[in-house]
Amino acid sequence: MTPAPAASRMTIPKTLLRDFRKLLGEDSVLSEEADLLSYAFDSAVVGQSVPSVVLAPATEGLLGRTVKACYDAGLQITARGAGTNLSGAAVPGAGPSAVILTNRLNRILEVNEADLYAVVEPGVVTADFAKAMEAKGLFYPPDPGSQQVSTLGGNVALNAGGLRGLKYGVTKDYLMGVEFFDWGGELVKSGSRTVKWVTGYNLPGLMLASEGTLGIFSKLILKLVPPPKASVAMLASYPSVGAASQTVAAIIAAHVLPSTLEFLDRKCLQVVEANARIGLPTDAGAILLIETDGGHAEGVKEEAELVRSICLKNGAGSVRVAKDAAERDALWAARRNTLPSLARLRPTTVLEDATVPRSKVPEMVAAVERLAKEHGLEVGTFGHAGDGNLHPTILCDRRDREGFKKVEAMVDGIFTEALALGGTLSGEHGIGIAKAKWLSREENAATIGLSKAIRKALDPRQLFNPGKKVV
């Protein structure tokens, strides 16, 4: 993950450009330097790579023909939703390459309120979809921090998580079916509109988190659930990180599943308070933000009371329970302001997401603190403690080459630690370019070999998003 600007551009024949224009129309083929440069990056702190052409099909049919035309012409193909992933998964390949934009394929095609599913195009923005479902009295739980802009296609291609993972799961728990164009431009359909389905191989499962390396989605069938009717939010402050993470383990051991269980360390508390002044306990070692929800107000209240007592029993200095919606919003302001407050401190924000079994959260937090000290880096840690998914956030300056070496060393250390604790390289941000070189530390040779064979079978010319995931 060097932030070096490697921006050489491969040009493609004029005749090919003309064909694309004929197929898609003048407006949907971008080939000017300024446009190409604006698709050379995503949200990850990795080197840029400039595509040769950017294509924006507006219908499913055109998407299929675009994929086929690119593949036939030997162009590397990178699908791009909002370009907000944090692993470089949407950075184009280094050869002659095409970026295929999916953001014009943004229609919600069907909402089945009786059978609780929806069929969408891949470019629908996550929050727009969630809002549309809410308007119908339905609930689509996966809520990545980027949901205001991220696309559902990008969510599926990375198996995005969010704040509600603990109780409601992540994107994979809502994917019922996919349709995608394969390398020959054929439309493959797999999965079903039914709750149960065992026909054929589980291709939706294969396509999940495939990072655009196996085919390009044109349709997704997503599961919906009834929304909770009541919720209670609380903020528990702890003198030490240890006590906070013990609480997490204790809550889960008590077989309670809060909908969210978020962690903020002291560094985060301090910067949020300095930035947003919302009355956080800056002397605390850490806080937990907890929300329970469910179908019955009484039951939810009881559960909240149980959680509160577990917090206190495990060393919480205080627990603030929100009395109404306004107080709930005030509590969540802490979490909402975390990344913005951290991001304002230094030019570059490296957001990691190594994940450990949740009982190992205390060890992981301690390791991050130790590594930060060792490398002399400014790090704030927050995240989905209930999922064991922490986001140690390293504050740095991508222009400082020497300083960045320390960041890389620290990231390496985080991975080593996470794997040693029985964890994984990435809980939700993906492998992309950023973590591809570490893959062999987590997966054995047989696993990687099989993955490569699958990739080869589905992408014989190695044109789908090369350099990502399995390389």
Place this chain on the structure above:
Amino acid sequence: MTGAHGPAFPAGLSKDPGARITLSGLRDGLKAMDDVLVSCMRCGFCQSVCPVYGATLREADVARGKLALLEDLGKGLANDAGQVSDRLGRCLLCGSCEKECPSGVRLIDVFVRARALACAYQGLGPVKRLIFRLLLPNPRLFSFLTDVLGIFQRPFLRGAKGPPGVGAVPGVIPIAGGRHVPKLPFGGFSERAGPISLKPGKGRPTAALFPGCAPDKVFPDLTRATLAVLKHHGAGVFMPRGLVCCGLPLLCSGDREGFLSLVRENLRQLRGARFDWLVTPCASCASAIAGQWRRHREWFSGADLKLLDGLSGRVVDLTAFLVNILKADLSPRERPPQGAGSLDANDASGAKEGPEGLPRVTYHDPCHLSKSMGVSEEPRRILESLSGWEYVEMPEADRCCGNGGTFNLSHYDISLKIGERKRDNIVSVSPSAVATTCPACMLQLMDQLGRKGDLVEVRHVAELYAEDLGLDYKALARGEAPGIHDEPDTHAEPDDTHAGPDSKTPGGDGQKGALGAGA
């Protein structure tokens, strides 16, 4: 655009604001902005609010893409400065991205500064040069031209389909290219009314009224309504005759030299008079004066600088002035009997009334007020207080309307597309009128609603408020208005009655009493 975020003078630019630069000068200028450019973490969150991105779905149109291009151009990774400048121009400078940005990137500063660099490199086009250097600095000529255009408009007016006011926005006519524009008045306001000075009531503050060119020349009734409302609340008013454009369109086009000379002229007009607040009914003027004038502080000196510093914290839009400083009584007034109080146009449609039988009014937040000035409650409180209207909130009220001043002229197709969304949001609440606080937005709303033939009036909050108070502001016509010249000498001889400890002039900058004196 200076201070914490860069040197006083961008590298590559000379202290002469009109000097041309070379490509390497341009690159140096951009490199000097590197500290701001690098603070973007590429999260892409600006996509969710950028009106241009919403219409085109292109990365180069959103802040993230633009910043990347500026960085690339500075570093020599981009070679075509013309293309980068073009993408930079596909932007309304609405500030939506800046408000959303988690990293706190000062995007408007970046864009304004980059446009100045691009303009110094490419030069100003001949049409803009003519308008910026000849028309806007010259209120007489400007007024004369609107008169002439007003006369020319008449044949179009007659040629328009159907009588005005039916099947179209009242007071709006279609012209060439399908655009819908307001009927031009015959004559700007200040040119005919001459300098205005009104004594304040006891203990009341005095406002230097900055009408802005649109309220003055295109919507003179708005200036009249503003005056009437200020007078009603006992505020003193000072308005010199020769105020010129606030300079925003020039700055947006990168014409820093022209911008600075307009600001200087305005400061010259304001110098020597005593006033407590600078008040304007134009949201864009308010944000330009409070924000951009101040951010160019380093280009001023002497008396200009003193006045400019004195204005700090004292520039407000009319609605904030009414609500926060004049403390206008906004407890809901008694409702008139059913049906009364509505304007002619409302009678034509039956479905637009609220439960109380009153016509509905909704509010559009101009970016320059809600995002730049942080004012969004005040105009709503005024509208909610009206006895003759029922206030309804529209969806996405604070989403940009797509006018963006010169953007509307240079990128009409995108502007239209953005405006359509605004139009749809407006009609979704079935109002009889949409109110706002920026004349530029008014033009856009008129065009959008007019195109679709929606029967929705476009009004400024001040006009509705004045009408609701029963003020016959239209009588303040053509300089013959009674009672607007009761203190003719204020301009020359500062008056002291309203200065002093009892004057309600918060501001906290240690400056008691009036502004502008002693210059």
